Amino acid sequence: MALTLCLSGCGTLSSNHIDLSARAMHLAVCGAPLWQQVDALALPQLQQTPGISIAVLDAQGGRQLFNYGYLDSSRKAPVTGDTRFAIGSLSKGFTAEATAWLVQHQQLNWQDNLGTLLPDPNALSADAQRITLEQLATHSAGLPRQITNSAMLARLVDYLFTGAPFYQDLDRGDYRRWLAGFHRPPQPQVVYSNLGYALLDRAVLLKSGQPPQSWVEKQILQPLAMRHTGYQPDTLPDRADRAVGHAGDQPKFVPRGQRVPDWLFHGDMVGAAALWSTSSDLLRYAQAHLQGSGDATLDAAFQDAMRVRITAPGHDAAALGWLQNTLFGQQILYQSGFIGGFASYIGLDRRHGTAVVVLQNSFNWRNDIGHRLLLRLAEQQDHPCTTASVAPPGAKSESAHLRRRSADRSLVTARD
DSSP states (O other): OHHHHHTSSSOOOOOOOOOOOHHHHHHHHTTOOHHHHHHHHHHHHTTTOSEEEEEEEOTTSOEEEEEEEBSSSSSOOBOOTTOBEEOTTHHHHHHHHHHHHHHHTTSOOTTOBHHHHSSOGGGSOHHHHTOBHHHHHTTOSSOOSSOOSHHHHHHHHHHHHHOOOOOHHHHHTTTHHHHTTOOOOSSOOOOOOHHHHHHHHHHHHHHHSSOHHHHHIIIIITTTTOTTOBSOGGGSSOTTSBOOOBOSSOSTTSOTTOBOOOOOOOSTTHHHHOOEEOHHHHHHHHHHHHHOOSOHHHHHHHHHHHSOOBOOTTSOEEOSSOEEEEETTEEEEEEEEEETTEEEEEEEETTTTEEEEEEESSOOSOOOHHHHHHHHHHHHHHSOOSOOOOOOTTOOOBOTTOOSOOOSEEEOOOOO
């Protein structure tokens, strides 16, 4: 059962597999134009997903968008930089940073614990009372991914055949009785936990008077003009430009490419997995982390969230919602999200000032385009060559401050 649970659901802490083939290294070292490198990574993946949207911030602050395929396998509307995708556990990064904003305003402290934040501490075990906000945000509280019981197993089996969500208990807050018997492992490690973020959501609500998504909207989305990002997709502008989720590697017994239900949350799981966004909006968000937002308090919250708290040999280092992966001498700060029929990625290379966003409208574990592209960009910066970078015919570039809609490379592939 534990293995099955690890193979499905929203979010993961696993490192992205990187295959730096000789061809990939050749492209990087010889300075192939960006569009060519993105094509080389994205086009093979189109055999596994109806659509992909990729956004890149280069070392000079230029923004480029690359869009492939369709919103829906049956409705052939093309993906754009403003197409909304469910981003699953990328939501956790926003929740952690809204909490960091409250810490900056001294409304919360990372060492506040559940014994002081939840209304009935006597209903918690002694170990549960000692869990801190920082432990929840870094997945280091010793909590499991979710509560495992017969009801969860039944919903999981249903998901494998239908794609229906199976986190209703966490969304309803049906974890309080379980916490009464919680015992922290003697040597807790970083273990991805939707339960932990459901508790973080509840704790922020009780302490601040508003759920973290309210703080996200007021202190992150609005200041960064992320107008196509929100928790309820039907309330966002351009409702028709919304991707439809499809089966991929999961759900296991739903035919690949078949439409699957959206996962919508309304309770404690909203802050963990409910956001919808676009590659254009997420690139603006990434750029604010690297170059600043213009708001000193928000920038301090971003810097706090990106600070690595936990390191362990052989594992990614943990920040707040973010993970840090070191590959081939390069450090990448990233988040991945897997939910329903979607897969998402956002990665930052702070040393080189680059960022990549990758959104797909199918659930596929292979989600390494972002990592591989960031490594290539780093290689080009560290070992530049004289090969000219030439844009494809009709391509447009977008300056770091331009806010208009753009589609620098929009490729729609024919599908039967």
